[in-house]
Amino acid sequence: MRIFRRGDLVGAGCGILAAAAGVAVAELGATLLRPESSPLIGIGSTVIDLTPTPVKEYAVRTVGTYDKPLLLAGIGAVLVLVAASLGVLGQRRLRLAQAGFGVLGLVAAATVWTRPAAQPFDAVPSFLAGLVAAPILGILLHRLPRVPSSSGGLAAAGRRRFLIAAGAVAGTAVAAGGVAGVTRRLAAASDARSREAIRLPAPVQPTGPRITTPGFYTPVDEFYRVDTALTVPRVDVDRWRLRIHGLVDRPITLDFDELLSRGLIERDITLNCVSNEVGGPYIGTTRWLGVPLAPLLREAGVDADADQVVARSADGMTLGTPTATLLDGRDAMLAVGMDGRPLPPEHGFPVRMLTPGLYGYAGSCKWITEVELARFADFDAYWVRRGWAREAPVKTASRIDRPAAFAHIAPGDVTVAGVAWAQGRGIDSVELQVDNGPWEPAELLTSPGRDTWVQWRHRWHATIGGHTLRVRATDGTGRTQPERRATPFPDGATGWHTLAVTVSP
Ligand SMILES: Nc1nc2c(c(=O)[nH]1)N[C@H]1C(S)=C(S)[C@@H](COP(=O)(O)O)O[C@H]1N2
Numbered sequence: 001m002r003i004f005r006r007g008d009l010v011g012a013g014c015g016i017l018a019a020a021a022g023v024a025v026a027e028l029g030a031t032l033l034r035p036e037s038s039p040l041i042g043i044g045s046t047v048i049d050l051t052p053t054p055v056k057e058y059a060v061r062t063v064g065t066y067d068k069p070l071l072l073a074g075i076g077a078v079l080v081l082v083a084a085s086l087g088v089l090g091q092r093r094l095r096l097a098q099a100g101f102g103v104l105g106l107v108a109a110a111t112v113w114t115r116p117a118a119q120p121f122d123a124v125p126s127f128l129a130g131l132v133a134a135p136i137l138g139i140l141l142h143r144l145p146r147v148p149s150s151s152g153g154l155a156a157a158g159r160r161r162f163l164i165a166a167g168a169v170a171g172t173a174v175a176a177g178g179v180a181g182v183t184r185r186l187a188a189a190s191d192a193r194s195r196e197a198i199r200l201p202a203p204v205q206p207t208g209p210r211i212t213t214p215g216f217y218t219p220v221d222e223f224y225r226v227d228t229a230l231t232v233p234r235v236d237v238d239r240w241r242l243r244i245h246g247l248v249d250r251p252i253t254l255d256f257d258e259l260l261s262r263g264l265i266e267r268d269i270t271l272n273c274v275s276n277e278v279g280g281p282y283i284g285t286t287r288w289l290g291v292p293l294a295p296l297l298r299e300a301g302v303d304a305d306a307d308q309v310v311a312r313s314a315d316g317m318t319l320g321t322p323t324a325t326l327l328d329g330r331d332a333m334l335a336v337g338m339d340g341r342p343l344p345p346e347h348g349f350p351v352r353m354l355t356p357g358l359y360g361y362a363g364s365c366k367w368i369t370e371v372e373l374a375r376f377a378d379f380d381a382y383w384v385r386r387g388w389a390r391e392a393p394v395k396t397a398s399r400i401d402r403p404a405a406f407a408h409i410a411p412g413d414v415t416v417a418g419v420a421w422a423q424g425r426g427i428d429s430v431e432l433q434v435d436n437g438p439w440e441p442a443e444l445l446t447s448p449g450r451d452t453w454v455q456w457r458h459r460w461h462a463t464i465g466g467h468t469l470r471v472r473a474t475d476g477t478g479r480t481q482p483e484r485r486a487t488p489f490p491d492g493a494t495g496w497h498t499l500a501v502t503v504s505p
């Protein structure tokens with residue numbers, strides 16, 4: 001018995017075309033409404049939230065920031081398979097297959113609607129997808145010639161009618177998708193223009209001169225990005241509000257100008273992700289501009305038992321920070337600028353929280369809209385619910401950036417260089433070990449304070465052969481980072497960054 005009939009291929013094609021038309025119309029709808037209402041984004045975001053932590057860690061480790069495009073591609077592939085099956089089914093039981101598309105639309109709507117920051121009309125594009133795909137499947141399958149011609153193919157006249165219908169559907173889908181794409185690009189360009197137009201006031205508390213060593217500051221467009229947002233939240237700065245509420249005596253609501261009028265500070269701060277492996281790339285340093293958070297908390301009057309500050313974002317993310325940490329004198333801020341310019345959308349425009357000394361997930365909420373004073377006993381933030389630590393001070397770490405791992409270099413004097421960080425505690429010393437030789441002190445370059453990484457370098461006389469380079473740092477409290485390797489989960493990686501190089505003439 002043959003499992004597939006020749007006609008099945010045509011049926012599968014009809015199913016895929018119907019789905020494509022539905023998705024294209026839905027994406028167009030989502031573009032006009034808001035990006036978060038896209039059924040693909042809804043399904044993808046739900047998958048992200050449901051993904052177990054070890055799988056997420058594996059994804060971050062292996063595919064890094066390609067995780068999002070890959071996830072969307074995976075969802076697309078599954079959709080193609082389901083749509084093809086529905087198309088085949090539709091040749092025998094059309095109503096059932098159409099109902100299948102209806103169910104797909106409802107499932108998508110449910111994922112969109114259950115997003116933490118969902119809005120009432122967000123389900124409309126998903127409904128549209130089902131409402132478009134089901135009848136189109138009917139139309140396409142009805143146009144299929146019933147009687148195969150003697151050659152076994154489709155009868156010529158019937159084939160023409162079918163191809164015209166299929167072409168019309170495909171054309172409409174491509175056109176709708178194209179319009180959606182262009183509209184999105186126009187919206188992004190107009191967002192960029194209004195962002196460029198923002199004039200941030202000069203800081204009332206400027207910081208010292210810029211560090212001039214190359215590599216100290218991470219170019220803003222190369223700054224690592226880690227978040228769960230499949231589509232970057234679009235926040236209208238004119239409608240943006242920050243609400244400070246919860247266990248406080250006097251809740252505060254501020255718009256953007258009111259926030260700026262509180263006076264800005266500027267600070268060099270290194271931000272890094274708890275998911276960074278030893279030697280990994282999820283760390284960056286820039287000159288941040290923002291409004292100090294502690295005075296605002298004091299103004300609101302924090303209740304004595306409010307031991308947690310819960311930050312909420314426009315995309316429904318929650319991050320929890322110990323209240324005591326934010327009030328201990330560090331430069332925790334509501335940041336509005338990086339490197340003198342308004343925040344880029346991916347880094348939290350218009351306002352993000354920034355807590356020096358803590359990993360990003362525990363104090364640096366992007367697209368922030370709410371600061372709620374709460375109790376750890378009553379509420380677990382997003383990552384804590386997934387097993388990550390409540391308290392997340394940055395662990396002392398160091399990295400070799402030059403030479404690169406597995407580099408081939410010439411013998412003679414070589415500068416080995418990299419960075420070391422222990423935000424809040426500062427770096428006392430960095431040591432380099434070649435093969436199993438003695439630990440040698442590296443030279444530390446100028447750094448502005450305890451909240452940034454420190455660049456280090458060491459002259460090494462490289463001899464022919466294979467060599468292992470290893471680095472370790474000691475923080476401002478005199479503690480040397482432990483050798484024991486630990487993976488990032490649940491409170492940050494440990495271990496000495498080690499790499500191998502080959503020296504040959
Ligand atoms: N709204 C929101 N804020 C967020 C996140 C997020 O997923 N959503 N991720 C956090 C994590 S895990 C890190 S490491 C930092 C990264 O900030 P960056 O992307 O600007 O480098 O943002 C934090 N703030």
Ligand SMILES: [Mo]
Pocket residue numbers: 226272273274275359360361
């Ligand atoms: Mo992170």
